[in-house]
Structures are given as structure tokens and as C-alpha cells.
Amino acid sequence: MKINQSNRLKAQIEEEIATGALQPGERLDEASLAARFGVSRTPIREALQQLSIAGLIEHRRHRGAVVSAPDPKQLLEMFELMAEFEAICARSAARRMLVSDEAELKTTLEACRRAADAGDTDAYYYENERFHRAIYIAGGNAFIADQAMALHRRLAPFRRLQLRVRNRMKTSLGEHEAIIDALLNGDGNLSASRAYAHVAVQGERFGDLLTSINRAAAE
Structure with a gap:
């Protein structure tokens, strides 16, 4: 089963959320993530959109995307x-x-x-x-x-x-x-x-x- 780039990035980021590498409330900056994963901002933006739909991140005013994980x-x-x-x-x-x-x-x-x-x-x-x-x-x-x-x-x-x-x-x-x-x-x-x-x-x-x-x- 072929997984596209944005899906792979989504899987990597969601695992970091699950393991606590990315903490609840932590800001997810597109530019920083793109630099860390060595990709453009477009697949990062797509991955964050998927994570938002899944409820793993939320968009807050003045902060952008932040991690939202359950206790x-x-x-x-x-x-x-x-x-x-x-x-x-x-x-x-x-x-x-x-x-x-x-x-x-x-x-x-x-x-x-x-x-x-x-x-x-x-x-x-x-x-x-x-x-x-x-x-x-x-x-x-x-x-x-x-x-x-x-x-x-x-x-x-x-x-x-x-x-x-x-x-x-x-x-x-x-x-x-x-x-x-x-x-x-x-x-x-x-x-x-x-x-x-x-x-x-x-x-x-x-x-x-x-x-x-x-x-x-x-x-």
C-alpha cells in the first residue's frame, strides 16, 4: 500500500504526539517542521490539516496549530x-x-x-x-x-x-x-x-x- 508524503508526515507527527515528544499545548510551526523533516511547507500543511480533522491538533487564535492530546x-x-x-x-x-x-x-x-x-x-x-x-x-x-x-x-x-x-x-x-x-x-x-x-x-x-x-x- 503506497503512502504519500503528507500521510507519512502525518504518521510521524501523530506518533510524536502519542509518545509525548510533542506535548499538549505545544505549538506546531509549519516552517520549523518543514525544516526538520526536510520537505516543503505544502505537505506539512496537508499533514496538519489531517491531524486537525482527526482531533489531534487544534488551531488557536494568535498561536496557530497546537497539540491537543487526551489525558x-x-x-x-x-x-x-x-x-x-x-x-x-x-x-x-x-x-x-x-x-x-x-x-x-x-x-x-x-x-x-x-x-x-x-x-x-x-x-x-x-x-x-x-x-x-x-x-x-x-x-x-x-x-x-x-x-x-x-x-x-x-x-x-x-x-x-x-x-x-x-x-x-x-x-x-x-x-x-x-x-x-x-x-x-x-x-x-x-x-x-x-x-x-x-x-x-x-x-x-x-x-x-x-x-x-x-x-x-x-x-
């Missing part, structure tokens, strides 16, 4: 809502998905498997995004799909960090396979419960995520 409590609440969205979409997809949806789900699952086999967390991150989007679309409710994607983008940098937890990528792939199995069997309740569990980060998993954020920030 741990808000982050947990956002993951809880994300898990609910996943369950809703999966339950609907089990009933409503078309042949084309099924084909896309299988394609994205295979792409995730290739990335996992290669141990490539960055590739897995992007293919994982495609996998979840395919479920949202297969649910057949465009409004819910849009809301799910908006929150998915908001949590993107933190979901990326999750993949660095030991064995998380392999575990994630197994969870994808279980979700697909339930979807193809048309079991709405099982699809929903597996999709919810896949995204929920309560307990140890949330602790692992916070540890990853803190360790990355210290590097």
Missing part, C-alpha cells in the same frame, strides 16, 4: 466508545454484508497476515486500518461508519503504540481471524463480542498502553 482518563473513555462502535458495526455486518464486502474483508485480513509474518508493525498498522474500515462499511450504516472512522483516526497514534507491546501484533491478527470467522458464519452477537474485546483496552491492556507511551516518551 489517560479521557483516553480510556475514548477506547470504551470505540469498542462499542466496533461491536455495533460488526453485529450489523454479520447480517448485512455483501459479497463485495466479504471479499474486501478477506483481502484486508490477508494483508494483515503478511505484515504480521514480516514483523512489520508500520505495515500492519495501515492494513489494520483498512480491516476495520471494511467492517464499518460492511455494517451498511454510513452515519455510524463515519463516526467510527472519526474516532478511529483520533485514536490512531495510540493504536499504533499498542502494536509495539510484546506479541500484540500476533495476538491482534488472531483476533482479526476470529472476528472474520464469526462474520462469515453470520453470527451477529459473536461478531459483536469479539470486535468489542479486540478494541477494549481495560485492565492490563490499558496499563500496557500507558507503559508504552511513557517508555517511548523517555527515549
Whole structure:
């Protein structure tokens, strides 16, 4: 999957936000970022626009673009809502998905498997995004799909960090396979419960995520 320059810059900046390298309230100056990444201001501006849409930065009067990141409590609440969205979409997809949806789900699952086999967390991150989007679309409710994607983008940098937890990528792939199995069997309740569990980060998993954020920030 080819990633253009502005998307690559977006991924780099969002990871710095997630790891704490860029702190909440910190100003993001286009000229400084362009010089640091060795690019023109145009792809930086495009990347910042994408981050603004995702809710990771905000534009303040007299300051321009600044980092807007959630605290741990808000982050947990956002993951809880994300898990609910996943369950809703999966339950609907089990009933409503078309042949084309099924084909896309299988394609994205295979792409995730290739990335996992290669141990490539960055590739897995992007293919994982495609996998979840395919479920949202297969649910057949465009409004819910849009809301799910908006929150998915908001949590993107933190979901990326999750993949660095030991064995998380392999575990994630197994969870994808279980979700697909339930979807193809048309079991709405099982699809929903597996999709919810896949995204929920309560307990140890949330602790692992916070540890990853803190360790990355210290590097």
C-alpha cells in the first residue's frame, strides 16, 4: 500500500504526539517542521490539516496549530466508545454484508497476515486500518461508519503504540481471524463480542498502553 508524503508526515507527527515528544499545548510551526523533516511547507500543511480533522491538533487564535492530546482518563473513555462502535458495526455486518464486502474483508485480513509474518508493525498498522474500515462499511450504516472512522483516526497514534507491546501484533491478527470467522458464519452477537474485546483496552491492556507511551516518551 503506497503512502504519500503528507500521510507519512502525518504518521510521524501523530506518533510524536502519542509518545509525548510533542506535548499538549505545544505549538506546531509549519516552517520549523518543514525544516526538520526536510520537505516543503505544502505537505506539512496537508499533514496538519489531517491531524486537525482527526482531533489531534487544534488551531488557536494568535498561536496557530497546537497539540491537543487526551489525558489517560479521557483516553480510556475514548477506547470504551470505540469498542462499542466496533461491536455495533460488526453485529450489523454479520447480517448485512455483501459479497463485495466479504471479499474486501478477506483481502484486508490477508494483508494483515503478511505484515504480521514480516514483523512489520508500520505495515500492519495501515492494513489494520483498512480491516476495520471494511467492517464499518460492511455494517451498511454510513452515519455510524463515519463516526467510527472519526474516532478511529483520533485514536490512531495510540493504536499504533499498542502494536509495539510484546506479541500484540500476533495476538491482534488472531483476533482479526476470529472476528472474520464469526462474520462469515453470520453470527451477529459473536461478531459483536469479539470486535468489542479486540478494541477494549481495560485492565492490563490499558496499563500496557500507558507503559508504552511513557517508555517511548523517555527515549
